[in-house]
Amino acid sequence: MTHAPTPPAAPPFGADAIPSLSQDMVLGDVPVGVSLALDARDAEKAALMALSEDLVKKLRPEIERMTSDMVQRALQSEWDKRSRIDQE
Structure with a gap:
């Protein structure tokens, strides 16, 4: 098996090779x-x-069910605490 030579890495950009963008452009x-x-980034953001x-x-019904369960459990727990205090 032969391996193809790895191409040399591209030299890093110098400060003068990187364009700077401004609102005035x-x-x-x-x-x-x-x-x-920039267009690709904008499309990626829109897709996300x-x-x-x-x-x-799609998750809204499940989120609402979980929220309802959590509120009911919290209220039941508070009611149980009050009931214990009343019994003492």
Whole structure:
């Protein structure tokens, strides 16, 4: 079995090679690669938020049931404590 040579790692970017973005920039001044990366991040965020909304919507009945159970148990526990105090 032969192994293909590993390509050398790309040199790190120098400070002058990393574009800095500002609010004053015109969209045409933003490098294409940066624009594509920002668009991909925006799409990834939108997908994540949609997933979150979908999960909450699907889990809502279970969350409501669990909340109701928890409140009922807490109230029952408080009632039991009061009953013990009244009996003493």
